[in-house]
Amino acid sequence: MTAPSLRGQVFLGAAAVILLTALSLVAVGVVGSVVNPGGPGFLSRTRCVAPNLPGPVVSVSLTNMGGPMMGRPHGMMDGAMRMTANRSAVAHGTVSFLVTNGGTISHELVILRLPDNQIPGTRPIGGDAKIDESGSLGEASNTCADGAGQGILPGASGWVTVTLPPGRYELICNLPGHYAAGMYTQLTVN
Numbered sequence: 001m002t003a004p005s006l007r008g009q010v011f012l013g014a015a016a017v018i019l020l021t022a023l024s025l026v027a028v029g030v031v032g033s034v035v036n037p038g039g040p041g042f043l044s045r046t047r048c049v050a051p052n053l054p055g056p057v058v059s060v061s062l063t064n065m066g067g068p069m070m071g072r073p074h075g076m077m078d079g080a081m082r083m084t085a086n087r088s089a090v091a092h093g094t095v096s097f098l099v100t101n102g103g104t105i106s107h108e109l110v111i112l113r114l115p116d117n118q119i120p121g122t123r124p125i126g127g128d129a130k131i132d133e134s135g136s137l138g139e140a141s142n143t144c145a146d147g148a149g150q151g152i153l154p155g156a157s158g159w160v161t162v163t164l165p166p167g168r169y170e171l172i173c174n175l176p177g178h179y180a181a182g183m184y185t186q187l188t189v190n
């Protein structure tokens with residue numbers, strides 16, 4: 001009877017296949033959402049781990065209530081989107097932003113100077129439902145990565161490191177309609 005040892009080998013083989021399959025699924029889950037940031041993917045929420053970021057780190061949270069996924073085509077305009085930072089002031093020089101999207105749709109962070117006497121949230125909105133972001137000092141709009149991309153997916157983070165002189169800044173999300181819906185906050189650089 002060779003059956004016991006044969007069975008053992010078959011069992012070990014099957015276990016190895018299952019383990020390898022599980023590992024490849026994990027790899028596909030992590031890489032797939034980055035390779036195809038705009039696609040539906042099979043993971044509804046993407047998670048990622050940021051590297052150690054230089055300088056003081058401003059943690060920014062992006063959220064929205066409802067929105068298109070709740071069956072309201074114009075939900076993005078209903079004023080229920082928020083951008084909050086864990087600090088309102090930071091020392092000048094190298095500053096990093098770690099931006100986490102806790103909402104149900106993609107968002108981003110764009111860093112703009114806030115001119116003297118201008119109130120956050122009052123920039124003129126163009127015909128494309130966006131504001132003029134020329135002169136941006138940097139942005140975090142990449143899923144699980146640094147810098148500019150196609151938006152940070154729900155549940156995921158993006159990050160960026162910039163050099164900021166002293167002054168007032170407005171942090172905004174400039175996806176169409178999001179600034180008007182409330183996605184802005186002020187940061188003072190001392």
Ligand SMILES: [Cu+2]
Nearest residue numbers: 107108173178
């Ligand atoms: Cu947004």
